[in-house]
Amino acid sequence: MQQHQLGSELTSSAIGLGCMGFSQGYGATDDDESVTAIHTAIDAGVTLFDTAMSYGSGHNERLLARALRDAGEQVRVATKFGIVRTDSGVRLDGNPARVREYCDASLQRLDRDVIDLYYLHRIDPEVPVAETIGAMAELVAAGKVRHLGVSEATPAQLAEAAAVHPIAAVQFEWSMLWREPEHDIVPTARKLGIGLVPYSPLGRGLLTATLDPTTVATSDFRRNDPRFRGDHLENNLTQVAALRDLATRLDITAGQLALAWLLAQGPDVVPIPGTRRPTRILENAAAADVALSPADLEDLEKLVSPESWTGDRQSFAAPGTTRSTS
Template sequence: MEQRRLGALTTSAIGLGCMGFSQAYGPADDEESIGVIRDALDHGITLIDTAMSYGQGHNERLVGQAIAGRREDVVLATKFGIVRGEGGVRVDGRPENVRGYCDASLQRLGVDVIDLYYLHRVDPQVPIGETIGAMADLVTTGKVRHLGVSEVNPAQLEQAVAAYPIAAVEFEWSLAWREPEDDVVPAARRLGVGLVPYSPLGRGLLTGALPAGPFPEGDFRRTDPRFGEEHLTANLDLVQALAKAAEERGVTPGQMALAWLLAQGDDVVPIPGTRNRKRLAENAAAAGIEVGPVAVVPREAWRGDRTSFAAHGTTRNWAGSTD
């Protein structure tokens, strides 16, 4: 697979987001999930993305099992800062807790070093530079190779870079969610930070293959406005237009959506998630597809937004369960 750079870090052009193996999309089979991760490595996908919060540690343990014996094939990314417990969900970026979170992740993953360590969400009670400073100590001690941040605004990204070189910023970006093009994308490029879009297939919307009927219990899309009855029909009409254009090019709608995102620059490494091996192969193949100019549906035509998930006053700092 084509290789790309995230700051000083080299990785595959497409990664694998692993959250869905542990939460947000209903129950999953662990053995099948491990098989999907190993298949991803066989397809040349090296960037494997997890987080301490996914399934309260379950996801990191699962990833650790999947990559055992194949560590040299993996660019391992994990995140800290979203904490789940009996009291609910909170954000913690306090410098004195960073090392402990990292050590716990290393133990769950069964590795000696993390290739890309993200601050999952900015703690509104802690200046981001202080958190990044504590993360930089992990690089000095050899526990982490590169640093990243997730769901930050341009000012926060500037403050992070001022504290230590940032390899990547992770955020939602797809044909159906393009707001980052106004602020985060240009800011990251100005600062030399790589772009890692999560949910690049619009949480399944852009594949044109959503489950029939209501979303099952445990699937967070039941509460996502974009999948609500008042918006879903209109959004699916837009997906049909995408599907028609994809068919004319001999690719699937999902491949076209990924190829469009990859064409936005060689600093873009999307991390679609899937629990389906056929879909995994389809996603991996998108790295080799050139679809040419795409008649993109106007961004304002998509219905619904993320405001209902806001937990800390802005959609950029929400501590929801969907990435």
């Protein structure tokens, strides 16, 4: 698979794998099947595997450790801290005094000596981001972490973080379904030399053109999202049909077209689609080989314009945040 660049030093496969769904969010899971899916991704050339301490309250990191036990040195592991899930709910914690503790716990669960890319999952509104990043920088100096990242930051917060320590990547929702980052976070990150890691690059499955609308209620990450409800869903499915028609003309799937569109945005973009199905992992990985022409990209902008999608994902947020909690 072709390689893309995150920051000045971190190289990754053009398409990574978001691992959250192996532990939460999209129904019942099976660890053996998840390990098989991860091995399929490795065989397909995927080198970046994205997890978090909050996914399954540690289960996801332990699962990834099992799946990557015999993986080669080309594999890169990204994990995140800052979202804490307890029986009483979800809270954000960017306290510098606890950053090393969170990192050490993730290292133990991952069964690794060093984390390749360590993200602040969400910025704690009670803690200046510079203070949290300062504590993360100490992890780099200690050899526990190679590169730092931030997830769902504002442009101002991203600049503040980068002023403390080089930031290799910023993670945020970006897809044909959600184009808002192109107005602010994308240009800011590029000005700062920070790589772009879009999560939900397939619009939480909508852009695959295979989503059964009757299953929306079974997903924690769809049923409360306005884009998957009522008139918004009906409208967005019409847009998906147009996307599928263009993909058919190009002899690829709708999902591959959506991923290829993101990859066409630049060599600093590494989408991390998540799926539990090996066949879908292979399909997603193959999107890295799709070269869209300027005419194809122009057709996409006309047939599936940014303004044609409806539903505001910003109203679907975790406590203390303005964004959803993927």
